[in-house]
Amino acid sequence: MNNKNLYVVMVGLPARGKSTIARKLKENLARDHIKTRIFNNGDLRRKLVNEDTSSPEFYNPKNSYGLAIREQIALKNINRAKSFINRGGQVAILDATNVSLKRRKKIVQLIPNQPLLFIECTNDDEEILKASIEKKVAFPEFNHLSREAAIRRFHERINYYCGIYTSLKNERNFIKLNSLYNKISKEEITDEIPYYDRVRDFLVTDTIKNLFLIRHGETYFNLQNRIGGNSSLTENGKIQAEAMARFFQKKKIPYIFTSQKKRTIQTAVPIKELQENCTMIPLEEFNEIDSGVCECMSYEEIREKIPQVYMTRKKNKYSYIYPEGEGYVSMKERVDRGIKKAIYLSANSENIMIIGHRAANRMILSHFLFRRKEDVPYIYVPQDKFYHIAATQYKKIFQLKPYGI
Numbered sequence: 001m002n003n004k005n006l007y008v009v010m011v012g013l014p015a016r017g018k019s020t021i022a023r024k025l026k027e028n029l030a031r032d033h034i035k036t037r038i039f040n041n042g043d044l045r046r047k048l049v050n051e052d053t054s055s056p057e058f059y060n061p062k063n064s065y066g067l068a069i070r071e072q073i074a075l076k077n078i079n080r081a082k083s084f085i086n087r088g089g090q091v092a093i094l095d096a097t098n099v100s101l102k103r104r105k106k107i108v109q110l111i112p113n114q115p116l117l118f119i120e121c122t123n124d125d126e127e128i129l130k131a132s133i134e135k136k137v138a139f140p141e142f143n144h145l146s147r148e149a150a151i152r153r154f155h156e157r158i159n160y161y162c163g164i165y166t167s168l169k170n171e172r173n174f175i176k177l178n179s180l181y182n183k184i185s186k187e188e189i190t191d192e193i194p195y196y197d198r199v200r201d202f203l204v205t206d207t208i209k210n211l212f213l214i215r216h217g218e219t220y221f222n223l224q225n226r227i228g229g230n231s232s233l234t235e236n237g238k239i240q241a242e243a244m245a246r247f248f249q250k251k252k253i254p255y256i257f258t259s260q261k262k263r264t265i266q267t268a269v270p271i272k273e274l275q276e277n278c279t280m281i282p283l284e285e286f287n288e289i290d291s292g293v294c295e296c297m298s299y300e301e302i303r304e305k306i307p308q309v310y311m312t313r314k315k316n317k318y319s320y321i322y323p324e325g326e327g328y329v330s331m332k333e334r335v336d337r338g339i340k341k342a343i344y345l346s347a348n349s350e351n352i353m354i355i356g357h358r359a360a361n362r363m364i365l366s367h368f369l370f371r372r373k374e375d376v377p378y379i380y381v382p383q384d385k386f387y388h389i390a391a392t393q394y395k396k397i398f399q400l401k402p403y404g405i
Contacts, residue, residue: 005085006194007111008093009104011168012121014158015132017179020347021121021203022095027348028202031394034195035089039077041070041096046141048073054141056156061164074103078110085114091195099165115193118174119203120167123344125180131281131345177203180340205393206343206368212248212353213387215361216263217241221296222383228288228295233266240383245270247403248353255279255346256353257338259286264355271353281345285338286364288357292325317377328363328377335363361387369398 008025010018022038029036045053049069052058058066074096081092098104098118108116123129137150145153168174172190177183182204189196217237221229233241244267253275258264260282272278294302294309303310313320321327346352354364362379365371368391371379380400390397 006091006115009118010095011098013161016121016123018121022093023348036091037084038093038095039081041073045073056153059157059160099161101166117193118168118171120176121179123180180344208391210351211389214355215381215383216267219263225298228291230262232262241267241270244403245274249274253351253353254349257342258282258355260284268355283338285334286356286360289359290325292322318373331363
C-alpha cells in the first residue's frame with residue numbers, strides 16, 4: 001500500500017453537496033502543495049454522451065442501456081484517476097453519487113492496495129435541496145426544458161437513486177458528513193489514511209473567502225428610534241444603498257443574502273442592479289430580533305409603558321427574551337443556520353454579501369469573532385460602514401470599513 005497517495009470517493013444522492021465538498025477539498029489540499037484532481041462523472045457524461053441525459057429514465061437502474069453508459073463513464077474516470085496517481089498525483093477525488101453497494105465494491109476491486117476514503121454527504125433541509133436543484137437545472141443539458149419540467153425531471157432522477165441507495169456502513173474507511181452543518185455523524189477509519197487530519201479538519205470548518213456584512217440603510221423607524229417592524233428606507237437610506245452599490249460595483253458579488261424584511265431587500269436591490277449574474281436570496285434566518293409585545297415601539301415607550309420589560313432586559317440583554325418574542329440567546333440557532341445556508345448556497349464563490357439588521361448582524365459577527373455572551377448585544381454595527389470577514393483555515397480577517405457616500 002502506497003501511503004503517500006489517497007483516493008477519496010464521494011457518496012450521496014444528487015444535490016447534497018458532494019461536488020462542493022470535492023472542490024473545496026481540492027483547493028484546501030492544493031494550498032499545501034498536495035497534487036489533487038477531481039474526476040467528476042457528471043462532467044464526463046455531459047462531455048461524452050450525446051443522448052438526452054436530462055431524461056430521468058436514463059438513470060433508471062432497470063434501463064440497461066443507460067446503466068451500461070453510466071458504468072462505462074465510471075470505469076473511465078476510475079482509470080483516469082489511477083493514471084493521475086501513477087503520474088505523480090497524490091489525491092484523486094472520485095466525484096459521483098456512488099450510492100450503490102455494488103458500485104463501491106467495484107471501486108475497491110479496481111483500486112487494490114491503495115488508501116481509500118469514502119465521504120458520504122447528507123442533507124435533508126428542504127429549502128437547501130430546492131435551491132440546489134435549481135442550480136443543477138441551470139446546466140445546458142436542461143436548456144430545452146421549462147424550469148418546472150427540468151425540476152420535475154431532476155426529482156425523478158433523485159427517486160431512482162434513492163431506490164439503490166445504501167448508506168456507508170461496512171467500508172473500511174469512511175466519514176458520514178452533514179454537508180449543511182459541517183457535522184460528522186459517523187466515521188470509521190481502519191487503515192492509515194494519508195492527510196486524514198487535514199481532510200477531517202477541513203470538513204468541519206466553515207470557510208468563507210470574503211463575506212461583506214452590511215446593515216440595511218436608514219429607515220423611518222430608525223429616525224423614530226423604534227424597534228422591529230417592517231419599515232421602508234428613508235431617502236437618506238436609499239442614498240446609502242446606492243452608494244454601497246457603486247462601492248461594490250467593481251467586485252463580483254454572485255450572491256446577496258438578505259432577511260425577509262423590506263429594508264434589507266430595498267438595500268440589496270441597487271447593489272444587485274450594478275452586478276452581473278447576481279442572485280438575491282432572502283432568508284428568514286437573518287430577520288431582525290422579534291421583540292414580541294414591544295414590536296414597533298420606541299425604547300422610551302417601552303420604559304414608560306412596560307417598565308418591567310425595560311429594566312429586566314437592561315440587566316441581562318443577551319439572555320432576555322421579549323414576551324411573545326425572542327432574544328439574542330434564542331436567535332443564535334436560527335442565525336447560525338442562516339450562515340450555514342449562505343455558505344452552502346454560495347459554495348466556492350470568492351465573494352458573498354449578507355445584508356441584515358443590527359441584532360442579527362451582531363449574532364453573525366459573534367459566529368466568527370469570539371465575544372463573551374454579555375458583550376454581543378453591544379457590538380458596533382453602523383449603517384455607514386460594513387464588515388469584511390474572511391474565515392478559512394489559513395486566514396482570518398475582520399475589518400470595519402466605510403463605503404463612502
